[in-house]
Amino acid sequence: MLSTRHLTGIKNITEADIQLIFQTAEEFKEVINRPIKKVPSLRDMTVANLFFENSTRTRVSFELAERRLSADIVNFSASASSVSKGETLLDTVNNILAMKVDMVVMRHPAPGACAFLANKIKANIVNAGDGTHEHPTQALLDAFSMREHLGDLAGKKICIFGDILHSRVALSNIFCLQKLGAHVKVCGPPTLIPKHIGGLGVGVEHDVRKALEWCDVANILRIQLERQDIRYFPSLREYSQYFGINKALLDSLGKQILIMHPGPINRGVEITSDVADSEHSLILQQVENGVAIRMAVLYLLANQ
Amino acid sequence: MQNKVILIQNALILHPESSFHQKKMDVLIDGGMIKKIGSGLEKPSEATVISGEGAFLAPGFIDVGIQVCDPGMEHREDVHSAAAAAAFGGFTAVAVFPNTSPVLHSKSELAYIRKKSENLPVEFKVIGALTRDCKGEEISEMYDMHSAGAVAFSDGQKSIKNADVMLKSLHYVKAFGGLVMNHPFDKAVASGGQMHEGLTSTGLGMKGIPSISEELMLVRDLYLLEYSGSRLHATNISTAQSVELIRQAKSRGLQVSASVAAINLAFDDRAVEDFDTFMKVQPPLREQHDIEALKAGLQDGTIDFISSNHVPYDEEAKNLEFPYAEFGAIGLETAVAVANTYGGLSPEQLVEKFALMPRRVLKMELPKIAENVSAELTLFQPGLDWIYSSAEVFSKSGNSPFLGKKLRGKTLAVFNKGQSQIF
Numbered sequence: 218m219l220s221t222r223h224l225t226g227i228k229n230i231t232e233a234d235i236q237l238i239f240q241t242a243e244e245f246k247e248v249i250n251r252p253i254k255k256v257p258s259l260r261d262m263t264v265a266n267l268f269f270e271n272s273t274r275t276r277v278s279f280e281l282a283e284r285r286l287s288a289d290i291v292n293f294s295a296s297a298s299s300v301s302k303g304e305t306l307l308d309t310v311n312n313i314l315a316m317k318v319d320m321v322v323m324r325h326p327a328p329g330a331c332a333f334l335a336n337k338i339k340a341n342i343v344n345a346g347d348g349t350h351e352h353p354t355q356a357l358l359d360a361f362s363m364r365e366h367l368g369d370l371a372g373k374k375i376c377i378f379g380d381i382l383h384s385r386v387a388l389s390n391i392f393c394l395q396k397l398g399a400h401v402k403v404c405g406p407p408t409l410i411p412k413h414i415g416g417l418g419v420g421v422e423h424d425v426r427k428a429l430e431w432c433d434v435a436n437i438l439r440i441q442l443e444r445q446d447i448r449y450f451p452s453l454r455e456y457s458q459y460f461g462i463n464k465a466l467l468d469s470l471g472k473q474i475l476i477m478h479p480g481p482i483n484r485g486v487e488i489t490s491d492v493a494d495s496e497h498s499l500i501l502q503q504v505e506n507g508v509a510i511r512m513a514v515l516y517l518l519a520n521q
Numbered sequence: 522m523q524n525k526v527i528l529i530q531n532a533l534i535l536h537p538e539s540s541f542h543q544k545k546m547d548v549l550i551d552g553g554m555i556k557k558i559g560s561g562l563e564k565p566s567e568a569t570v571i572s573g574e575g576a577f578l579a580p581g582f583i584d585v586g587i588q589v590c591d592p593g594m595e596h597r598e599d600v601h602s603a604a605a606a607a608a609f610g611g612f613t614a615v616a617v618f619p620n621t622s623p624v625l626h627s628k629s630e631l632a633y634i635r636k637k638s639e640n641l642p643v644e645f646k647v648i649g650a651l652t653r654d655c656k657g658e659e660i661s662e663m664y665d666m667h668s669a670g671a672v673a674f675s676d677g678q679k680s681i682k683n684a685d686v687m688l689k690s691l692h693y694v695k696a697f698g699g700l701v702m703n704h705p706f707d708k709a710v711a712s713g714g715q716m717h718e719g720l721t722s723t724g725l726g727m728k729g730i731p732s733i734s735e736e737l738m739l740v741r742d743l744y745l746l747e748y749s750g751s752r753l754h755a756t757n758i759s760t761a762q763s764v765e766l767i768r769q770a771k772s773r774g775l776q777v778s779a780s781v782a783a784i785n786l787a788f789d790d791r792a793v794e795d796f797d798t799f800m801k802v803q804p805p806l807r808e809q810h811d812i813e814a815l816k817a818g819l820q821d822g823t824i825d826f827i828s829s830n831h832v833p834y835d836e837e838a839k840n841l842e843f844p845y846a847e848f849g850a851i852g853l854e855t856a857v858a859v860a861n862t863y864g865g866l867s868p869e870q871l872v873e874k875f876a877l878m879p880r881r882v883l884k885m886e887l888p889k890i891a892e893n894v895s896a897e898l899t900l901f902q903p904g905l906d907w908i909y910s911s912a913e914v915f916s917k918s919g920n921s922p923f924l925g926k927k928l929r930g931k932t933l934a935v936f937n938k939g940q941s942q943i944f
Contacts, residue, residue, distance in 0.1 A: 228724065306842055327842035328715075328726045329796035348844070350726035388726050412731075416720035 219517050223342040225331040226351035227392040235396055239361055241513035242506070249285060249508060258516050259288035265318040267310065268294045268345070269325045274480055274504065275345050275355075279322050282511035291318060306330065307337060314340055320519065323347075341518040343511075346385050355479050356389035358510040360397060362503050363434055366475055371398030376428045378462065379438035379487050380409045382449070386438055386479050391419055404428035406460055408449040425460055429470055436477040437462055437488050453486050463489040467497075475499055526551045527941055528564050529934075532573025532900060535872045536580055539890040548578060548890075548898075553939030555896045571943060576902040576933055577868050580888040581613025582857060582875040585780065586648065586677065586702070586756055587831040588849070589615075592633065593622025597918050598833040600634065604643040605915035606853035608942045610829065611875070611899045611932035613643060615853075616883065618677030619650035626650035626661045628669035635670070642940035644897075646672045646883070648702060651690050655679050660690050667697045672883040675702035675756065678803070678832070682708070684741055691751035700883065704756040705738035705763070706804065715844050717790040717805040725794070727843070730805050732760040739763050743770045746777060754882060755779040757830055759804035761814030768823040778882045779823065781815050782830030783856040784922070787863040792922070798839050798846035799922040802830065816865050819874060826878040827864070829856030833918035851916045854909070855923045861903055861930035868903050871930075896936040903930045 219234050227235075248256055264283045268276055276292075283290050293313060304312075310321065322343045323331055328350035335342050346352040360370060367373055375394055381387045381403045394401050395418060402420035403410055410421055422428040429435060440456065450456050467474070476488070476498045484490050493500060529548045534541040547562035548555060564570060584607060590598035607615050617634065619625035625634065631647045638645035649671035653659045663674050674694060681687045681703050690701050711734035716722050718729020739755055743766060746753045755767060758779050767779045784802060789809050792800045800806060818824040832849025839846050852859070857875055860866060866874065876899070880887050888897035909923045934943045 305837075305840075307840070325842070327844045329843040332796050333842050348726065349728070385726055388724070411723045412718065413720045413723040413729075417724060 219521060222518065222521050223331070223335045224353050224514055224518060225335055225342060225344045227353045227356050227389045227396070228351070232396045235357065235360070235393065238357055238510065238513045238517060239364065241517055242361055242509040245512040245516070246506065246509040249512075255285050255287060257287045259283065259286035259519055262319045262519055263289040263291060263317065264320045264322060264515065265291045265293060265313050267313070267321055267323040269306075269323070270346070272324050272345070275324065278504070278507040279345060279511050281508050282515060285508070286512055286515060288515070291316070306334070310334055310338060314338055320515065341521065343514060343518065348385065349383055350385055351389045352385040353389050354507070354511050354514060355386050356393035357514070358503055358507045359390055359436060359477060359479070360393050361510055362477065362499050362506050363475065365502070366499070367433060370394065373399045373434070374402070374432045375399050375434045375436060376402040376404055376422070376432035377436045377438060378404045378425070378428065379460070380441050381405055381414065381438070382409045382411055383441045384438050390436060391417055402428060402431060406450050406456070425462065426466065429462070429466065429474065432474060434475045434477060435462065438479065439481060440483055440487055457486050461487055461489065462492055464491040464495070467492060473497055477503060479503070525941055526565055526568040527571060528562060528568045529571045529573045529578060529900060532576050532578040533868075534890055535577045535869055536890040537877070538887065541890060550896045550936060550941065553895055553936070555890065555892055555894055558890070558892055569943070571900065571934055573900060575904055576900050577872070578890070578898055578900050579872040580876045580890065581897040581899045581935060581937055582611045583614040583616065583879045583885075584610075584612045584829045584831065584853060584856065585616045585826065585879045585883065586618050586675075586828050587615050587853065588620060588678065588833060589617040590833055591621060591637070597835050598916055600637045600645065601641065602915060602917045603853065604638065604641040604645075606851070607643045608935050609913065609915050609932060609944060610854045611857045611901055611935060612853065613897050613899060613935050613937040614646065615643060616646040616648050616672055618648055618675065620655055620677040620679065624650045624655050626653055626655070628665050631666060631669045631671060642935065642937050642942060644937065646670070646885070648673045648675050648677065650674070651676050651681065651701065652686060657682050657686060660686065660693060663690075663694060663699060664697055667699055672885065673700040673702050673754065678704070680704050680706040680708070680738060684745065687742060688745045688749060691745055691749040691753065695749070695751050698752075698884070700752045700754055702754040702756050703742055704804075705735050705742060705758065707734045707738045710734045710737065716793045716801065717807050719790055719808055721790045721794060725796075732762060732807065732811075735760055735804060736762045736766065739766050743775065743777065746770070746775055747773075752776040757782045757785070757804055757828060758824070759785050759807050759811060759815070761811045764814045764818040764823055768818070768821070771823060778825040779818075780826050780828045781819065781824050782828050783852060783859040783864070784830060784850060786812060786815060786827075787859050788922070796843045797922065798841065798843055799850055799920055801843065801846055801848055802832070802850050803848035819864060819866065819870070825882055827856065827860045827874045829853050831916075833916050834920045835918055839920050849920065851914070851918055851921050854913060854915060855921060855928060857901065857932065858928040858930045859923065862928050871901070871903065895939070898936040899932060900934040901930065901932050905929070905931045907931050
């Protein structure tokens with residue numbers, strides 16, 4: 218049993234929760250590699266996917282997970298601006314719940330939006346990304362993928378590269394990896410690193426080479442141009458030159474490190490194609506594991 | 522209640538300018554006048570008796586800088602509801618900020634507030650808009666508003682962004698000895714900020730309001746003050762460094778005063794941890810060391826007085842995702858109790874911070890405690906524990922983070938303008 222009814226973030230779940238999700242995901246990973254990929258676990262349950270912000274891969278991944286668990290699905294997509302003009306989030310969700318929905322998977326641009334709902338409605342809530350706060354299933358699938366290659370993550374060194382300031386993935390990754398005993402650093406231009414991040418027990422590095430030399434895994438985040446209302450660095454050209462990761466740089470390290478990226482990739486900006494497509498890249502494996510992790514989360518929450 | 526005979530028995534009188542200061546006395550009030558002060562006064566047959574045991578009787582408290590929302594947003598608050606909330610909190614007077622619609626920026630808006638409040642037991646003073654429409658561009662007719670009774674000039678919730686406008690204002694009010702009030706907050710370095718910038722905001726992924734957003738503008742204001750030789754009040758400071766800046770400015774002899782909002786003495790930024798929008802206030806809840814510095818500033822006189830920072834918002838503006846909710850909490854009903862609970866202040870200091878110093882800063886006369894003067898008094902029991910419930914929300918808005926919380930110290934009665942209210 219999980220210690221929570223909702224998955225709003227990694228911060229408020231326990232290490233035992235994380236391990237249980239991993240165990241369950243291993244079983245589901247085996248299921249989705251069978252010829253018949255479906256199990257009846259969530260039959261008779263209705264899941265609403267509420268996406269108040271654009272998303273392709275996360276939404277598809279959740280939808281696949283739900284379908285493979287035989288859940289009924291309702292999809293609701295709206296830009297938050299059109300919702301905020303009229304109906305409030307609470308009203309929108311209550312309307313959907315009045316149609317007897319059991320679980321809500323929500324993406325929303327406001328940090329804390331899932332916690333806000335969790336306090337007010339009965340259905341189980343899964344956070345599929347709330348603004349710059351958390352993206353718990355991404356962190357779980359990232360750690361799950363690392364674990365497949367490195368085994369126990371305790372003592373392993375993971376560096377997160379790029380736009381830490383605007384990233385919910387970074388925050389969830391930090392909480393998740395720390396709970397599993399890993400050491401975490403962040404690396405990027407100082408304008409994209411929160412001033413107080415050190416207080417979370419995270420090392421800070423601005424030199425990409427030094428950070429790569431230190432780590433076992435490089436988790437490279439997308440430059441979120443759409444989240445930047447003002448410029449945090451002068452140009453993409455300069456960014457890729459000084460903070461991007463390319464093959465020559467990796468080859469010069471004299472060791473192999475795993476390359477991860479939550480997608481979608483800005484090829485040639487934070488990561489070059491030859492790195493993204495290399496044998497040490499876990500990027501597509503992350504996508505596969507995403508479905509298994511989300512099946513595990515939905516299954517475990519449904520059984521609360 | 523009007524023109525009643527009331528006998529307060531055994532109340533400690535706290536008024537440094539009264540000959541009864543720190544004496545336990547009976548006080549007889551008749552027709553809004555203090556008729557008699559003495560020991561063991563005989564109870565007139567028609568008198569209502571209030572026991573003042575454990576309570577103190579002080580000049581009525583005044584709250585400087587409330588959002589009254591009237592005219593313009595009367596569904597959130599109006600002059601009548603603000604008066605009821607103020608009286609319950611122990612205030613016999615309030616000074617309202619000009620952020621109404623229309624803005625309180627000429628003598629006709631002042632007349633509206635005066636007219637609407639004239640029969641209420643709470644006196645309403647106006648802090649006139651420093652700039653037309655509180656837009657921060659052209660200075661308003663401050664001399665005319667001063668002549669019509671405005672006690673100070675400020676754009677209230679809006680900080681004066683333009684240094685030249687600030688400088689011109691500081692210069693201009695010297696003609697009539699006026700006071701400029703500014704809440705130091707440089708929005709540009711707090712772009713999109715939702716709460717204090719620190720470890721808590723980082724862990725919540727929330728954009729922060731760094732302490733320097735306050736301190737930068739305070740430094741600017743103090744430079745402009747020194748240059749102009751005028752008078753300035755820094756409204757609702759919240760950081761340790763701001764306290765230090767005011768302390769240094771005072772020791773250099775600048776005519777500067779400062780206030781702190783009661784809620785900023787009570788909670789630090791961790792109160793926002795579960796995205797409680799009632800804890801979303803401006804200035805934001807800072808850190809524990811800031812609270813300690815603010816309390817030390819109150820002790821040594823660096824911070825002159827405490828405000829309620831009363832900002833009413835309806836449910837529609839607060840029951841939202843955190844970034845979409847408005848900044849502000851109501852505070853009239855609770856500010857004195859909150860300061861008493863969390864501020865580390867003696868009863869004498871409470872009187873100083875809520876009755877004496879705000880009036881001194883605004884150059885207002887202090888109500889007297891003597892025989893044959895009109896009664897403007899607050900009877901407050903500092904040791905009484907109570908739980909603030911929704912039945913005690915007199916404001917039209919209920920956005921208080923103290924609802925359901927235990928507070929120490931409660932107003933027993935207020936007296937002003939010939940009226941009395943006993944709680």
